[in-house]
Each structure stands twice: as C-alpha cells, then as structure tokens.
Amino acid sequence: MRVKNRRTIASFFLAGLVLLVYWFWLSLRPVEIVAIHHRSSGFSDVLVTSFPPTDKGKIKWWLKNQNMLKDKYAIPKPDSNGYFYVTFWLFGKGYKEEGKYDRLCFNDIKTKINCIEKDAIFSVDKSRNMGLMFTxxxxxNxxxxxxxxxxxxxSD
Incomplete structure (x- = not known):
C-alpha cells in the first residue's frame, strides 16, 4: 500500500512541476511583433506570436514597452483629438485569404492573402472620458x- 501512495504522490508532484515549468516558459517568452497595421485615424493593429499570459503581465509589458513601440513602430498613432486604440492580435498560422470565416483583413496588403483569424488578446485605448484603458x-478591463x-x- 505504501509504495502505491508514494507513486501517486510522485506522479502528482511531477505533473505539478511540469505545469510550473510550462507556466514559467509562457511567462518568459519574448513578445515577437510580426507586423503593424494602421487601419484608420487612431486605430492600429499589432500582430504578435506570443504575449504574456496574465492580465498583469500584459499591462506591465505595455507600460514597459510603450516608448519602444512609439519610437520603432509609430504606435500609438493618435487621431486629431489625441485618442487612440491599439489592438494586439495573435498572428497564429499567418496571413490567409478572406475565405468564408469572419477574419480581419488589412487593406494595406495588396494581395488576396491579407487576413488573419480574429484572435485579439489585448488592447489599449485612450479617450477623454476614461483616460488610458486596458482590455x-x-x-x-x-x-x-x-x-x-x-x-x-x-461593469455594474
């Protein structure tokens, strides 16, 4: 009986350790920006291959990298009132044709393969009433x- 309990405990410990290592790996992966698209005044889309898994991690990443995003990619790109909306999308398996599904397509790419699956993971916007918001x-929010x-x- 004792050997069976030790094996069970060891199995749970090993499974927990594997999950913990996987969580650290997810948390420590660098965010890779694949592309930036400016749709209209104040609206920008950022395609990424990975992003921090937690709400706190996403917000912390934005606060830490907002100057780099401004300098390197010119985002956010506020409208004439100073408002902006930046959405981060998982790039997934890359660009696809529009097809039958509800995909987000970018008019600045002049080929038929200019759409992505709609897999938004984070957005940042600035408005007069709410100031800087994270979704x-x-x-x-x-x-x-x-x-x-x-x-x-x-939201009450």
Whole structure:
C-alpha cells in the first residue's frame, strides 16, 4: 500500500512541476511583433506570436514597452483629438485569404492573402472620458488612474 501512495504522490508532484515549468516558459517568452497595421485615424493593429499570459503581465509589458513601440513602430498613432486604440492580435498560422470565416483583413496588403483569424488578446485605448484603458480579452478591463495605479473596472 505504501509504495502505491508514494507513486501517486510522485506522479502528482511531477505533473505539478511540469505545469510550473510550462507556466514559467509562457511567462518568459519574448513578445515577437510580426507586423503593424494602421487601419484608420487612431486605430492600429499589432500582430504578435506570443504575449504574456496574465492580465498583469500584459499591462506591465505595455507600460514597459510603450516608448519602444512609439519610437520603432509609430504606435500609438493618435487621431486629431489625441485618442487612440491599439489592438494586439495573435498572428497564429499567418496571413490567409478572406475565405468564408469572419477574419480581419488589412487593406494595406495588396494581395488576396491579407487576413488573419480574429484572435485579439489585448488592447489599449485612450479617450477623454476614461483616460488610458486596458482590455484583456477574457472580459476584464483596467484603467490607469492619475496616480499611475491600475484599477480594475467593474461593469455594474
């Protein structure tokens, strides 16, 4: 009986260790920006191959990299009122034709293979009423307050 319990405990420990290592690997992967598309005034799309898995990680990544994004890719690109909307999409298996599915297509690519699957993972927008907002596509929204604190926005 004791040997069976030790094997069970060892199996659970090993499974937990594998999950922990996988989680660290997901958290530490660098964000690779594949392409940037400016759709219209104030709206930009960023195609990425990986992104931090947690809400906090996504927001932290934006705050840490916003100057690099501005300098290297000219995003965000605010409209005439200073508002902007940046959406990060998983690039998945690359560009595809429009096809039958609801895909996001980019008019700045002049071929038939100019669409991606709609797999948004994070967005940042700035408006007059709400200031800087973060949307994580599991349903949560956050706002940067005047003190620099991140506040979870409830939808009640």
């Amino acid at each position: 994580v596509y599991d349903g949560d 956050y706002r940067l307050d005047l003190n620099g604190d991140i506040i979870k926005v409830t």
